[in-house]
Amino acid sequence: MMAADETSARLTAVLDKVRALGPTLRERALEAERAGRHSDETIADIDATGAFEIGSPAEFGGYEFSVRQQLDVVTEVAKWDGSCGWTVWAGASTNWIPAGSGARVVEEVYKPEWVGPRVAGSSHFPASRGRAKRVEGGWQLSGGPWTFGSDALWAPFTNLGCIADDGEGPYLVGAQVPLGELRFLDDWHVAGMRATGSVSCKLAADELFVPDHRCVDFRDITGGNLDNGLKGSLWQAPSLGWSFSLMAGMSIGIAQGALERFLERSAGRPIRGTTYKNQLEAPLTHLMLAEFHSKVQSATLMTRANAEETDRLGVLAAAGTPADPDYMQRFSARVLVETAYAAKWCAEAVELLQRNSGSTAIMDFEPIQRAWRDARVVTLHGALNLEALSENYGRLMAGVQPHNFAGITTLDRFAPTAPNKAV
Incomplete structure (x- = not known):
């Protein structure tokens, strides 16, 4: 280290x-x-x-x-x-x-040298169309396509979510598939985040054999049950805290960039329907900027706190004194709902700038309209259903267990054994 x-x-x-x-x-x-x-x-x-x-x-x-x-x-x-x-x-x-x-x-x-992202994942939800069947020495994959494959175009492996069933009911597995065994669909035609190339992927053949070590019960992945040989506390940090704190950072960055562009293009620009010759000297601009600040600052402070708490929990776990399951459940639920709120507030903040940028701000070359669309796309991520996340966290606040559902954001992976308490 x-x-x-x-x-x-x-x-x-x-x-x-x-x-x-x-x-x-x-x-x-x-x-x-x-x-x-x-x-x-x-x-x-x-x-x-x-x-x-x-x-x-x-x-x-x-x-x-x-x-x-x-x-x-x-x-x-x-x-x-x-x-x-x-x-x-x-x-x-x-x-x-x-x-x-x-x-x-x-x-x-x-271990290998590589240019670009090293990791991609796709369809880690119960609705996955992928199927995995145990065979001698490994697994046979079929089905697909796997959707929303962010980074799959550039990563050496993509982890595909697949449903398996050994006779005791279906469960999710993650299959690590090499880039050369995948084919990509031209189906990423979207309102925002267009350059991410988050296309769907399918297997190069109807079926693919994956050696046993590359196909893992997702409960083992989320539970950290397998020895990975890594020593740092990062690898003991809660995955939801890690993933979603960074997601909120994406929304914050988009808003920050939009503000810089707004200030740049508004200097000396008149406001139609008023006598203001410089938009940056108008009180209505000052009020709007203060509202922008309050939304983005709120998102920033929550997100930084969640990232720092994620690191602290990783250190505790690495030291052999992990937080109790009850606290981990509440923290995970909190990160999810606060990320959804951060995305919402940042998208609203960017929309304030967009509405006050005049008709030229709708041109495709203008970064503000792109930020407006991109920020809204973050709020529509499948894991950021604000109302559902709010209900689940509110249930925990009221002493009621959240909904029991499958997927990477499941909260029932923790088994509370005592009333909620601080760590």
């Missing part, structure tokens, strides 16, 4: 490189949107900043930043282009999946 000062210096270096690359990412955004994916040049340029290594194991040369530090990187990338932020977020926030799949998968994913 790196010393704290060395890690801090490396984080600063990554952030400085992202800031230097940022204007180029923004300049390429329109072309990438039209293509429905980042160019290979953009992926290589982001890789050169170190952004794809922020959540990779130190044992294999990765930076293994804390969740709080990863949050800063995701936020900075998203400030320049939401789709680039999504791509870095997806790569960083899903490292827990291969790490939870055991030491052999970890070595296969992280």
Whole structure:
């Protein structure tokens, strides 16, 4: 593990490189949107900043930043282009999946040299169309396609969610599938985050044999039941805290970038229907900016607190004194609902800027309209159903168990044994 000062210096270096690359990412955004994916040049340029290594194991040369530090990187990338932020977020926030799949998968994913994100995942929900059947020496995969494959175009492996049934009822498994065994559909035609290339994927053949070590019961992955050979506390941190704190950082970065662009284009711009010759001197602009600040600052403070708590819980677990299940359940539910609120508030904040930017802000070359669309897409992520998450957290606050459902955001993976208490 790196010393704290060395890690801090490396984080600063990554952030400085992202800031230097940022204007180029923004300049390429329109072309990438039209293509429905980042160019290979953009992926290589982001890789050169170190952004794809922020959540990779130190044992294999990765930076293994804390969740709080990863949050800063995701936020900075998203400030320049939401789709680039999504791509870095997806790569960083899903490292827990291969790490939870055991030491052999970890070595296969992280040991080779690679340009681009190392991790991708697709369809880790009960509605997965993928099927996995036990056979001698491994598993036979079939079905698909697997949807919303963020980073699958560039990662060496994609973890595919599959439903298995050994006769005692269906359950979810994660199958680590090499890039060369996948084919991608041209179905990413969306309102925002267009350059992420989050296409559906299918198997290159009707069926695929996957060796036993690459297909893991998802309950073992979420429970951290397999030895991965990694020593850092990051690998003991709660996966929902890791994934969703970074997701909120994406929303915050998009809002920050939109604000910079708004201030830049509003200087000296008159407001039609008024006598104001400079939009930045108008009281109505000042009121709007204060509301923008309050929404984004609220999202930022909650998100930073969740990232820091995720790191603290990882340290506790690594020291052999993990938080009790009851607290973990409430923390996980809290992270989910607060991420949904952060996404909502940031999207609303960007909409304030959009509505006050005039008709030229609807042009496809204008970053503000892209930020507006991208921020709304984050709120529509399948795991961020605000009303459902609010109900589940409210149930816990009232002393009632949340809904029992399957998937990566299930809250019943914890088994409370005592009344709620602080840790």
